[in-house]
Amino acid sequence: MMVAVIDYNAGNTRSVMNALSRLGVKAELTSDIDVIKSSDRMIFPGVGAASWAMDELKKRELIETIKEYQRPFLGICLGMQLMNSFSEEGNVDLLNITANKVRLFDKNVGVKIPHVGWNEVTFSSDPIFKNLREKEYFYFVHSYYVEYSENTIATCFYDNVTFSAGLRKDNFYGFQFHPEKSGEVGEKLLKNFLEVSL
Structure with a gap:
């Protein structure tokens, strides 16, 4: 298995x-379209501003390479936010993989903004949450959140809001939290992503 980790100068890679x-996975940090298209999995991390990130992707x-990807895809933090339709951060249009808005x-x-630290996440029955x-x-580390929607597969409560901590649409998964910084449970979740079948 080869995992493409998207390099668009957005940090957190x-x-x-x-x-x-640590999971013994072959991964390549890349913005090469051919490498991405041939990968078995795509991970789309990121920290920073939505408008700047969209400019970097352009x-x-x-x-289009991201939107047309047909194998398991995982957006993390800003990567998850960019999967949606619109962000109040810079009032920018996003990838529109889902129709949700980022608030x-x-x-x-x-409460303190940004939302930083450990918080409880409630899961749906999606197979990515196996075990x-x-x-x-x-x-978590974020000031913006994705609204709750039909695509929500995990929720978190902060600032008097129940927001989408996890999304799924077809092969596209997204998590607002950082599984790679969440110890053993985060490692289990990444392992599940690597094993999930669609």
Whole structure:
């Protein structure tokens, strides 16, 4: 198996590559379209601003390659947010893999923004959660969240909002939290992604 980790200068790639190495997986950090198309899995990590990230994807001509990918795909943090239709961060159109919107947490509620640290995630029955409990703790770092929708497969509660901690549409998975920074449970989830069949 070969996993393509998308390189679009959005950071957070080293921890993902290290996590895959611990699992004994061959992974390549790349923006080469041919390598991505031939990969068995795609991981789309990222930290940073949505508008800047979309510009980087356009420069590398990666938008259609991502949207047309037909094998298991995993967006992490910003990567998950970019899967959606629109972000309030810069008021930018995104990849539109799902029709969901990305919202800013309400700074007037009195909680800390960004949402940083460990929080409880509740799962649906999707096969990617095999051998995990219905609720587990994962590590988050974000100021924007994806609204709850029909694509939601995992939820988290913060800032008086139940938001999408996990999404799925067909072969496209996304997690707002960082499985690669979430210890043993995160490693189990990455392993499940590598083994999931569609």
